[in-house]
């Protein structure tokens with residue numbers, strides 16, 4: 660976990676009701692797409708994030724950005740009905756905990772979802788996602804992303820979480 664962005668003084672907000680109970684994505688999504696398409700889908704999603712209003716949260720430079728995308732893709736393989744790829748590579752997901760170093764408010768979540776939806780719109784044609792399951796995929800990520808929100812939104816979200824990774828970028 661990158662603790663460089665962690666401000667111990669900030670107030671962590673926890674969504675009431677705990678982790679959302681939401682329907683699993685049908686395994687038919689993984690079966691149709693396979694690992695390669697899910698990775699390509701996630702990389703396209705991360706390219707959109709890098710050009711969005713939450714870009715400051717993500718690594719700079721294509722190599723670092725794609726490394727982050729591939730971590731996310733490994734989990735997407737599992738969430739879309741495939742094997743436990745993320746768990747094998749990186750251990751237990753503990754997703755809310757892993758997102759705590761980044762200030763994520765509802766506005767940030769919505770922007771993240773906008774990027775996700777735009778990628779989803781091209782997914783049947785470009786990444787072999789079954790068109791009949793697109794709505795189920797969208798609903799799962801829309802519901803589950805609420806659990807990553809950890810700020811009520813008083814923070815402006817800019818400088819505090821600005822990544823200090825210049826030395827790492829190529």
Ligand code: HEM
Pocket residue numbers: 660661713716717718727730731734749754757758761763767768771799800801803804805807
């Ligand atoms: C369904 C919702 C989400 C899922 C399944 C998800 C999944 C993931 C995964 C698997 C990782 C890699 C964790 C690690 O191994 O370190 C990650 C990292 C990250 N996520 Fe999410 N995420 C979600 C929502 C969000 C939202 C709403 C935001 C912000 C608006 C966000 C921002 C980030 C950031 C900044 C990282 C760190 C990237 C890096 O530097 O490696 N995520 N996410």
